[in-house]
Amino acid sequence: MPNIVEPKLISGNANLPLAQAIARRMTMYRGMNVGLVDARIERFNDQEIFVEVYENVRGEDMFIIQSTSRPANDNLMELLIITDALRRSSAARITAVIPYFGYARQDRRTKARTPISAKLVANMMVEAGIERILTLDLHATQIQGFFDIPVDNLYASPIFAIDAKTQFQDRLDQVMVVSPDVGGVARARELAKRINAPLSIVDKRREKPGEVAEMTVIGDVKDKICLIVDDMCDTAGTLCKAAEVLMDNGASEVHAYITHGVMSGPAVDRVTNSVMKSLVITDSIQPTEAVQSAPNIRILPTAPIFAQSILNIWSGTSVSSLFETDTLAPIYEGIL
Incomplete structure (x- = not known):
């Protein structure tokens, strides 16, 4: 068990209902309240993104819940800026929980003079300070190799x-x-x-x-x-x-x-x-x-599997155990 007392969740604007559902499931699993860290994410008049975290996160194990879905660029920048805010606030570890990984379809060069945008996005995330990725059904599993940090790819x-x-x-x-x-x-x-x-x-x-x-x-x-x-x-x-x-x-x-x-x-x-x-x-x-x-x-709903995965990452236990139907069945009992 790590020295960190509790995992802390923070969410961008991409899928706030999912983030809240994950927090509720973690509250149920832990038997104690797990809420989203109080923060504001707003845009200036020229659409620049500004993030301010209102709670102390020094030495905490932080999990940012943010899909990079439509609008992909805005949601990606939110993720990167939240990461920078947490890193500069001395968070112990930053894990990006990305239920939908945008730009995943651009995982290779399909013809001459085209980018590999998924690799570029991976570089940006690592450079921003993300230390671990948790995602769901990557479009191409080889994208895990674009990162020099651990990537847990869950399956639906x-x-x-x-x-x-x-x-x-x-x-x-x-x-x-x-x-x-x-x-x-x-x-x-x-x-x-x-x-x-x-x-x-x-x-x-x-x-x-x-x-x-x-x-x-x-x-x-x-x-x-x-x-x-x-x-x-x-x-x-x-x-x-x-x-x-x-x-x-x-x-x-x-x-x-x-x-x-x-x-x-x-x-x-x-x-x-x-x-x-x-x-x-x-x-x-x-x-x-x-x-x-x-x-x-x-x-x-994906909140049950993400909540359990976050707890497994935090406690240092297996995430791959959640690949099995028998392991997930109790988690989804009464839901499906």
């Missing part, structure tokens, strides 16, 4: 497995997990193994970014309940088209389990009007009112 698949077993408990023998592209096979296979279901793949070919030219289903989905698994849903164009292709190939129902609901532009309308019976996302990104009111979108 155990949460999805618990939910799927609850939702389809009487029909699990009819379920088939589907990867929406070849690159996501490992992620889909992980859920398929957890619920003992077969795996299928939708092979897509793009003529240019944002447009899918052709989709082909690899595997027999006839009369199957198809669960499309992916790490993020942005405009939902590919997702909705994949659902249509699966139905055209004889699937009885199509559902989707997506970790990060970016839900840009026409995404909500597309999902609402699609053949999908349900889209399940997590609250790693604060859902808009449109997302919350959509009849076929469900939101799973």
Whole structure:
């Protein structure tokens, strides 16, 4: 057990409801009040970000809860400036809890004269004074190697497995997990193994970014309940088209389990009007009112897994134990 008495949480503006939910769960686990550190984060007239921490954080184990979601640049700068404020206030250790890691899609050079922005963001975080990262379902797991500090990458698949077993408990023998592209096979296979279901793949070919030219289903989905698994849903164009292709190939129902609901532009309308019976996302990104009111979108909480992970990091115990469905089941009992 470290010398530090209690972990302390501070939140940016990206997803305050999630930060408050994490604090409530930690209060429940600890049996004592765990609140968010009192601070103000405001913008000057020219949109410069200013942070002031009202509580003493000297020698404390600090956890900054901040997704770098839309607006990505503003939320990223909030994270960096909060880190600088804590470092200059003599915090003992600073851990960034980033439920959704923005810029993760720019993890490699796709053509000449393009950046690797995920590496740049990693450098900025380390230089600012962050000493550990806790995140959920990185778009590309190799991003962990961009950091010279520990990175704990949690997985949503155990949460999805618990939910799927609850939702389809009487029909699990009819379920088939589907990867929406070849690159996501490992992620889909992980859920398929957890619920003992077969795996299928939708092979897509793009003529240019944002447009899918052709989709082909690899595997027999006839009369199957198809669960499309992916790490993020942005405009939902590919997702909705994949659902249509699966139905055209004889699937009885199509559902989707997506970790990060970016839900840009026409995404909500597309999902609402699609053949999908349900889209399940997590609250790693604060859902808009449109997302919350959509009849076929469900939101799973991530506060339980993040709260337990923070406590494990603080106490020096295993975070990887939370990768197992059996470990998470008691934490999510009564929630899913």
